[in-house]
Amino acid sequence: MSDLIVQDTKVSCYHCGNDCNEQDIVVSDKHFCCNGCLTVFEILEDNQLCGYYDLNQNAGVSLKAKSFKGKFDYLNEKSVVNEILDYEDEGLAKVIFHIPSIHCSSCVWLLENFHKIRSGVYSSRLNFVKKELAIDFDPKEVNLKEIVELLATLGYEPNINLDSSTKKKKIDPETHRLLLKIGVVGFCSGNIMLLSFPEYFSLNLENVVDAGYQRFFLYLNFLLAIPVFLYGAEDYLKGAYRSIKEKISDKSSVLSVDIPIAMGVVALFVRSTYETFIPHTAGYWDSLAGLVLFLLLGKWVQQTTFSYLSFDRNYKSYFPLAVKMKDDSFKNVKDLKKGDSYVTHHQELVPADSILISGNAWLDYSFVTGESTPVRKHQGDLIYAGGRQMSEQISLEVIKPVSTSYLTQLWNNESFIKEKNLKTTALADAFSKYFTIVTITISALAGVYWQLHDPSLVWPTITAVLMVACPCALTLSLPFTMSTTMSIFGKNKFFVKNQQVIPLLTEIDSIVFDKTGTLTESGKEQILFKGTALSTSQKKMIFGLCNASVHPLSKAIAKHLNGVGKVEVDYFFEVKGKGIEGIVNQNNIKIGSADFLDIQDNSPKETKVFVAINGELLGYFSLVAVFRNKWEQLLTTLKSSFNIHLLTGDSDQSKAVLKPYFADNMKFEQKPQQKLDYVRTLKSEGHKVLMVGDGLNDAGALREAQVGIALTEDVQAFSPACDAILDAKEFVNIGKYIDFSKQAIKIVKISFLLSVVYNIMGISWAVTGNLSPVVAAIFMPLSSMSVVLFAVGLTLLLAKTKKMI
Template sequence: MEHKTCFHCGLDATSANITYDDKSFCCNGCKTVYEIFSANDLTCYYDLQNAPGATPKEVAGKYNFLENEKIIEQLLEFNNDNIQIVNLYIPHIHCSSCIWILENLNKLHPAVSASIVNFGKKTARITFNSEKINLKELVLLLSSIGYEPYISLEDYNVGKKKTDRSLIYKLGVAGFAFGNVMFLSFPEYFEVGEYWLEQYKHLFRWLMFAYSLPVVFYSAQDYFISAFKGLRSKILNIDVPIALGAAVLFIRSSIEIMLDAGSGFFDSLTGLIFFLLVGKFFQQKTYTFLSFERDYKSYFPIGITKITSDGKEASIQVYDIKKGDRLLIRNEELIPVDCILIHGNARIDYSFVTGESKTISKQSGDKLFAGGKQVNGNIEVDVLNSVEQSYLTQLWSNDVFKKDKETAFTTLTNRISKNFTITILLIALVATSYWLLVDSSKAINVFTAVLIIACPCAIALSAPFTFGNILRILGKKKFYLKNASVIEQLAKINTIIFDKTGTITSNKDASITYVGDALSLEEESLLKSTLRGSNHPLSRSLYELLSDHNIVTLDTYKEHTGKGIEAKHNQDYIKIGSAPFVGHTKETATLNTAVHVSTNNQYKGKFTFYNAYRKGMSKLFNTLKTDYDLAILSGDNEGEKDNLKKLLPSKTKLLFNQKPEDKLEYIKHHQTEGANVLMIGDGLNDAGALAQSNVGIAISENVNIFSPACDAILDASKFNELINYLKISKSAIKIIKWSFVLSFIYNIIGLYFAVTGQLAPVVAAILMPLSSISIVIFTTICTNIIGRKLK
């Protein structure tokens, strides 16, 4: 009978005798999945990898618990009106086909609006319309195509899989076997005749064979599986030479003891797997540590306003928020925690979470989810849960907001790892062929030693460990990067553009004077209540200046980006902002920034701001001028132009009266001329410019400005350290390059001894993971050294 394999999952389909569309299937489940994909024009799933699917399991009744509203509420990451988001752990995710089909779920069901796969964690974050498909139906849909999620009911959570100790178990088995095989090999090593008696020789050899079986078929299985999947997909991954070397050792050793031709290489084989797993364990632990440092200790310098028990306002950092606290959320501020609306007109934009720019009105008593942005004045909320910093990290790094910024070194690492395997296989074959002709007894040692010693693991580790440590170090220095690719982009910057107000000027040290008609108590109260809802630097400074008044709840509030604010309370109407915005046409030229006020369409006067520039600004610009083109784009008038000319280098470009769209176009124009632009702004009016730039940095001064547009957040107190952060990014690239050089030197030296037959496989097996560990140590030490140079 002709042997057939299942077109969907690759299992034996000979006996099933199920055929559809001229393709064989092992069961009706696989056939059904193929029919679903075919009907929805998704058959290119099979083009990415041969037989990538899994046989769907029978799940009838298994997920009935997903009809329970309380359980659903705990499982969902986001649940508002008809939009729900769930993050599911899917164990079967293993290849590019899996990513492709899961990120195209919307083609299987139109109710799914977005699906983002985290390949490393094997999770899929799915956004769906709960009116058209509920959570149970979504899980059943995934199960029907072979991607059944794992859901833990013990803690009512998703993706909280049991701790994976498989690597520890495999390491333990390999270590136990390696120790015993080495012990059984000692008599032959030292040629101790009195102990290595003829009647025990065969017993010892067969015992070594027995010890090697669990090592090869259990401890080393990940290498064989990975190599097989790579070869099946016509890809030579880095596990191919390892699996080939282990297979050659095992087969050769087994043949030797079966034919009584020698004791084989079981000591080298078990040692190889043991030390490989030791290296893997070390790498896993170190990288997990760096990830922990990044996710939980690199707190963002985001402030939030807490309303104390006596009614006063105090700025606290987000990780100090506790359950039961009352918070003030201003216009355009991010809601950092799940909470209940108490006062104010809430209009929430959840595009930060869902990617859909649709605002939703909420009433007092409604639940508000973390990640939403208030866009209709200020509101007061009561906290339900303390902030989970990792969730903010997830929001900030959400793939919805990622731009296509492919980085040179990521590509370089992948290219080196890919081509490395081909080169090593050729070297192994040529060297083995040579020794077969010269001295066949050394051929097997040369072949295995070459495959073992020359592993690109050290090369592949250089970038992630260097960048991981740099992210941690910069985080401690109050410079917070969205991801590792930002470091590479910073290293390539040649043009730096600054906003003025709130960026190179300090809100705290500015002085303000008022000229105009006196404001009544009611007008001052309305002015302060209106300013209370804005996050603009000028609004914050003026709000702090005004004396305490009874805060009133505004009937309407609207902030016009780059122009001003208007609000209404009862019959009173106020406008705050530029002269044209408030309707004042008689304004004469002024040398300073001014905010004008009108109430009930009557012009009242203006607040004039006397800017205080950030400490060390002039020195910073003079240091930057040697390596970068500098520019300042300001939405204010030219009143400060003369002062800035005195403070800044002569070649600094100064542009005033720039609208947000003008800033964006300016950056876009320079990028078309080859500039790599770093934009530094306050995160509000500059959102478009920050997004357009190669790297966008938002300056934070105890204000909850948290925009997906920015690539980094810089604490305002560290503004004068900007040049050092740029130097560190360049140093990081140098460290990676030196890591590459060290890896190549190691491989060249190792290959010389391997090819010439002077390197035993067991020694190679020890040296290979040590090389990876040495790269990790090298990058960690170097990054810590440059980190200490920061104040």
């Protein structure tokens, strides 16, 4: 009798994996279910991007019955485009899209290479967690509609909702998805337990009718367990699959902590399926359902707790920024609303999308675009948030409220991110690296032991070990402690950029101070003018020019001349660390150092600001600095634990006063580049450097240091180069913040130890065979929360004892 060969005639689409049962288009031996999938393949092939299919087979999204004709025509309207774009000028536009269909590594790879598909697109950067795609493009070469249509054609249609900013904030999609899973799994779990009652009470099954019902209930439990397994536990199963796949392909050396959880879930499902259909016994369906339910509930509790603890870690806490309104009052930028009129000074950041009302606007958009060449703007022009005014004071009117997320994004611009090697993070990474391997090994050994002694305990023991082992407590203690510390610092007017700053503060061994505006109080200098007596009109011009600058010396002179009257500044230019120049009432004015005015200064050294009008030297302002309250106490305290240094652009008239604290570690008349070089030299010698400056002339040094702290007074100049902003009134507490950071890291290490102790105890209990998988599933999230609450509670208690809350 000849063998009967049955061929599988099922054909899958090369792009999306769907069956080609309605339409089968064959090109180059590849099958496609529709013209849409074929089009995407041809686009990728033409651009040599078919590596998309190497990462994941059938990675694409099905485009069957998709039609985009006319759908995006509204993107031809300029007013609509302006609502969507984050930034636009002649050669560059920036936009961020939310793309819900992103689902795998192939999606990441393709969207990160989107600029290779469409000319005119400069770059594309994907945030996989938030499913956000940031695109920079040339609006002269490609428009927004064309980009959106191409994304939709590729199967990645953006979710564009112009009303989102005005609607009440809804629950985020990830939380909604988690709650939906909890609802589905909770329903299935409750019914499985209800149908398992006969097993719980060991009912007499000799009656044929009862036995028939029992088998029916078993099969029904199996059906109820399918959504629990495939839907409720999908995140753990997918996470484990991706981790193993990356490990095999050498893309990662760390096995995910999802692997032991996924193995436990699979073990319960497979064993229970066998028990149901072979010996027709109850299996572990209730344990599986309860396990997944408690895992999901634990994740939701952790997520909710994290949101509760982190709610004040937004822009309101990060920046004490304020803007000057037209009536000379100040308003926090978070309170700005559409129609408000305010002024922006030289070197200050435009906090909200605004219309230029008056003034000479030259905007540096380097924090937005990376391009530092100033852009000229005229009256009535739109000025985007994030631009730094490089000329004199300008008046603006808000057309969009402040976008807190956008300004936070600017402060965390990748151009200003420093390389950081954190010992604490390294400890967590090392633990996670070996945790999965050790857990799987212990569960396997326990399984072998019980197979030899009591086979009935093999599966319960293996699953219990895999479930009770929990690295979550370890990996959560660091971010929760750091988040709490950031919140405490914020309440004390010390606003750090991110969690990484706190561990870095604990490694500092050298502190470098600026003097003007840092050790000394801005605006409280004793000022005398020496030279030709100034007329009222000259004082007005000098005031107008100095008032446009935010340098501490310029602000001090402007305050000294306040009340003489206002004049319009026609041109303004500032050289950092040297001086300012401008045109007022057709007069050329230069104010600054002797070098800036190109003159010789042989008189006794003091802090001088020279003034020349139309090339004629009129004299100079002599400034005697007033040091901050308790500055000696701070330096005395810090000197006992750190090497302290002084870098200043001022003269050395205060040298004798400062020498007892800084000894020979003082440099006077330093330019911004010299400050940066000094910090760089300290780092090259192996020192961990903290730089404290005013955030303007010290920007280079702040960025070069391991940690840069910008001290701020009444109006803040936004400085992404710094790692933290400190209210000047809290200057004396710098040592206190460093000490608290060290205590916070100790709390993290204690939490690590507590987590390790829990895992040892839990696994020891599990291998005895006395711990059920369901109880293990309950203990795992409870252990995570207990360690987190321990870390957070101890941090808050420490803050209370130090009177920081």
